[in-house]
Amino acid sequence: MDLLNYAFMQRALLAAVLVGITAPAVGIYLVQRRQALMGDGIGHVAMTGVGLGFLLSWSPVWMATAVSVLGAVLMELIRWYGRTRGDIALAMLFYGGMAGGVMFINLAPSGSNANLTSYLFGSLSTVSESDVTAICLLAAFVVLITLGLRRQLFAVSQDEEFARVTGLPVRALNLLTAVTAAVTVTVAMRVVGLLLVSALMVVPVAAAQQLSRSFAATFAIAVAIGVTVTIGGTVTSYYQDVPPGATIVLLTIGAFIALTALAAPLARRRARAAAGARAATDPLECSIPAGRPSGDEVGV
């Protein structure tokens, strides 16, 4: 493993592992509440942060964090109050964020569209020392929230109305989910890139669902897939000299297809076993075939 001899690759791999853990860990709650594309929206808004970072010569990672957190909170408030006009407001926020990013980076003395490209699609060689520090701190926050509050976040994402009647601070938890998703976007930005972040939040979860029957298992498998593809993608990117973000995302989709192919016979066997077991104990009812709607409905 000669690639570990290079400091930039050590940093890139560390960042990749953290992305592999955090993106699916947040993504599972977004998929559960059918907001699979929220990460994409935040990614667009974060571009303004990157642009501002260049313009003001501040760290683009921290600037992007600040702006995307702000954007995520705004999105949550729009979802809350916007009702029917909400999607128009969200569209303006997304495209405004993207346009702002392009504009600021071109106004910046040190910036050019080439800089922006590394943020949009990820880049290994540009992960700096300070980036790694920021990514570690932000990833720790994301892990703390997604694991520590898993029961609360599960309840709110599963059934918001019921969660409110159990006395959970639903609005605060929704805001926290949005903020955590925004933080994850900036964690993933250096390796995967802003435009592809959302794939790593959603696709591992969708792939894990092909095998799992519980939320806990989906969580674990999704994170395992996430770490595998981010490491695999980063290494491939190093040896083949291809962009890391695109490699990681294509690997993730490959994992999804492979697991789907694998899961079909597994599901059949399970259904047969369940039908056999039930025929003996519960002859009154037939089970309804699993009719879970796909998790890709948009509800940002």
Place this chain on the structure above:
Amino acid sequence: MTTTEDIVSDEPVISLRGVRAELGSRPVLRGIDLTVRRGEVVALLGANGSGKSTAVRTIIGQVPVSAGQVELFGTPRRRFRDWARVGYVPQRTTAAGGVPATVTEVVSSGRLSRTRFGLFRKADHAAVRAALDLVGMADRAKDPVDALSGGQHQRVLIARALAAAPDLLIMDEPMAGVDLASQEILAATLREQVAAGTTVLLVLHELGPLEPLIDRAVVLRDGCVLHDGPPPEAVGQHALPGHDHVHPHAPAGAEPIRTGLLS
């Protein structure tokens, strides 16, 4: 079975006074009064659009009240924090996430109100298992909820509400789309809860197998209380055994018009 007037028990568990509510600009509740006292089983009846679901949703704070007062256990709803005392069973459609979840995982959500920071102790896991036992779903604890029938799913939602051992159960159409076998299990579960002193408010479309449990029926029409008293038994052939499709709201709605003309 006690009747409404006999119960002079202490505090009202639910109290609505002159409650008005709008959805959009359309008035859905036009000043309703509703009191549910401790240990009572009250059915809220009415046609679709009569406001019965909205009335329940004002109680749990899902629909804002534009006038009037809502109190839970003697506390104004806005200041009420003791949510572990309230078990809510929503209409079945609301509890579907985009990620698979097991029966146990869903029922565990109902226990959160009894935990500190969502940390589960032994007693909490035991309470979840006990709630599943109550509705006869213990053998399906590890199955994903998507694989359940409508009736089984409803039983899971009731177990979720019971997991916190609430003093008050609020159920929105618990029998809608539920097969006969599950209806009987639900009725038996409810009977046990009522015997243990739980107060129950049910939104129902028809009385069905729960009829013997119900102390009092409140019938809504167009956002007003039309009838508040014993369950409308005098519904003629609709109440006959074997007639499985009862429409209590129709005759109840017709009655005042008739008396109004005669008196």
